[in-house]
Amino acid sequence: MLLSDNILNNRRLETLVENQTSYTLQSAEMHIFETHQEAEQILLKFHQPVLASMLEGKKIMHLKNMTAFDFLPGESLILPSDELMCIDFPEAQMDNPTRCLAMAISEEKIKETVQFLNESRAKADGEWKFTDYNFHFTNDIAIQQIIQRLLFLFTENHSSKDVFADFMLRELIIRILQTEAKKIYTDKTLQLSSDHRLAFIIQYIRQNLDKELTIKELSNKVYMSESNFHRVFKNELNISPIEFINNERIKLATSLLQDPRKKIKDIYMECGFNSLSYFIRMFKKKEKLSPKEYQLKVGK
Numbered sequence: 001m002l003l004s005d006n007i008l009n010n011r012r013l014e015t016l017v018e019n020q021t022s023y024t025l026q027s028a029e030m031h032i033f034e035t036h037q038e039a040e041q042i043l044l045k046f047h048q049p050v051l052a053s054m055l056e057g058k059k060i061m062h063l064k065n066m067t068a069f070d071f072l073p074g075e076s077l078i079l080p081s082d083e084l085m086c087i088d089f090p091e092a093q094m095d096n097p098t099r100c101l102a103m104a105i106s107e108e109k110i111k112e113t114v115q116f117l118n119e120s121r122a123k124a125d126g127e128w129k130f131t132d133y134n135f136h137f138t139n140d141i142a143i144q145q146i147i148q149r150l151l152f153l154f155t156e157n158h159s160s161k162d163v164f165a166d167f168m169l170r171e172l173i174i175r176i177l178q179t180e181a182k183k184i185y186t187d188k189t190l191q192l193s194s195d196h197r198l199a200f201i202i203q204y205i206r207q208n209l210d211k212e213l214t215i216k217e218l219s220n221k222v223y224m225s226e227s228n229f230h231r232v233f234k235n236e237l238n239i240s241p242i243e244f245i246n247n248e249r250i251k252l253a254t255s256l257l258q259d260p261r262k263k264i265k266d267i268y269m270e271c272g273f274n275s276l277s278y279f280i281r282m283f284k285k286k287e288k289l290s291p292k293e294y295q296l297k298v299g300k
Contacts, residue, residue, distance in 0.1 A: 023154040027109040057098030062086035078135040178238040
């Protein structure tokens with residue numbers, strides 16, 4: 001994601017470290033930060049919740065309760081209000097600047113969106129809540145496109161841009177909540193309580209990938225109708241149960257394919273696929289290689 005000529009041509013470069021260009025709408029502020037020389041331990045803080053998204057270059061982030069990590073293009077970070085960031089710029093140069101977007105979103109807009117989500121698409125367990133801790137994630141295509149669209153809206157000379165931005169901000173907040181829920185369910189299922197229904201079913205799926213898994217069976221295990229199970233699963237993880245099962249099976253397949261002695265016809269059955277052609281088609285869709293090509297590649 002690159003900055004438009006409109007932004008670059010109309011901003012003033014007043015400092016080589018974290019030069020700031022700001023745009024304001026009713027529900028949010030967007031700040032573009034540019035650094036053109038190496039720097040360390042630069043401090044930054046906002047008084048509202050912030051979405052930071054890398055555009056170009058590399059930062060090293062030092063945040064409370066997190067190990068220092070590389071912050072790269074295509075990644076975003078949610079920070080609660082008044083969270084102090086300490087940032088290093090190990091590669092920034094005049095001809096290779098580090099650029100980052102920081103969008104401060106009003107707490108009123110966040111509360112309004114969370115309330116809407118709780119009223120219209122309630123969670124299976126508990127309520128939707130906007131993250132109150134540092135959340136680092138990789139943008140999916142939808143979030144990437146929303147950020148790109150907001151970059152344009154903030155700089156557009158249009159009388160209705162506040163209205164357009166409100167719709168985009170609502171969608172962005174909802175997609176971030178779904179991304180966070182998906183990460184919690186898929187990364188931390190063993191840490192969640194045993195009575196957490198989606199955590200339980202995800203753990204069950206992972207332990208039974210070699211078996212036939214049907215929506216009827218899975219919904220029965222959590223005492224939900226098939227339609228409600230499908231709706232709740234997709235609402236909270238932003239992916240259907242069948243898509244999730246296939247993704248987990250492909251992950252297992254990539255692990256099994258590390259062994260050059262394994263045969264493709266055995267692997268697809270171990271992963272629970274009942275058709276070799278379907279397995280190959282799904283694998284190529286996910287990994288952009290056939291299972292055999294993938295096995296040869298990792299073997300080298």
